[in-house]
Amino acid sequence: MKRLIVLAAVSASLMASACITVIDADSDDHVGWHGQNAQPFDGAREDCRARTGRNEHSDAFAACMAEKGWTRGED
Numbered sequence: 001m002k003r004l005i006v007l008a009a010v011s012a013s014l015m016a017s018a019c020i021t022v023i024d025a026d027s028d029d030h031v032g033w034h035g036q037n038a039q040p041f042d043g044a045r046e047d048c049r050a051r052t053g054r055n056e057h058s059d060a061f062a063a064c065m066a067e068k069g070w071t072r073g074e075d
Contacts, residue, residue: 038069 048064062072
């Protein structure tokens with residue numbers, strides 16, 4: 001029984017470690033981005049800024065970030 005509990009705890013911690021949350025400190029509304037197996041955040045954000053005219057609140061920016069594995073969520 002102890003082995004099962006330990007295995008479950010290790011599995012849960014490994015699954016949670018694949019998730020990333022980044023809070024954009026430059027943003028006034030403190031929008032958080034969440035990514036799983038995503039590209040590095042800073043590079044993805046800079047590329048999407050360049051592709052969408054630097055408007056981070058547009059649907060095009062959100063779609064670009066989604067292509068790179070990032071989704072926007074509430075804090």
